[in-house]
Amino acid sequence: MIQRLVKMEFTPEGTVAFLENFDRVKDKIRAQEGCVHLELLRDIHHSHTLFTRSLWKGPEYLERYRKSDLFQETWAFTKSLFASPAQAWSVETIRELP
Secondary structure (H helix, E strand, O other): OEEEEEEEEEOHHHHHHHHHHHHHHHHHHHOOOOEEEEEEEEOOOOOOEEEEEEEEOOHHHHHHHHOOHHHHHHHHHHHOOEEEEEEEEEEOOOOOOO
């Protein structure tokens, strides 16, 4: 299992447009093979900084999604709304605390 974290900083207008588009595509993203969780987070101090956190059964599933038409179209639109370049990390849990 891997987690994909993506930090995105938007213009004020871009935030609104991104949220509208996210609501349109979130179920399609979540329905991708290997995706087990998807959530959208907002920085509590910077309202135009958003994060997506998704969980994937393995890196091959994430890569398949990243090569899909859905991702290509969604990412092209999303990038046009940025105030600065996005940052992304693929991470895995190495220790889980009870």
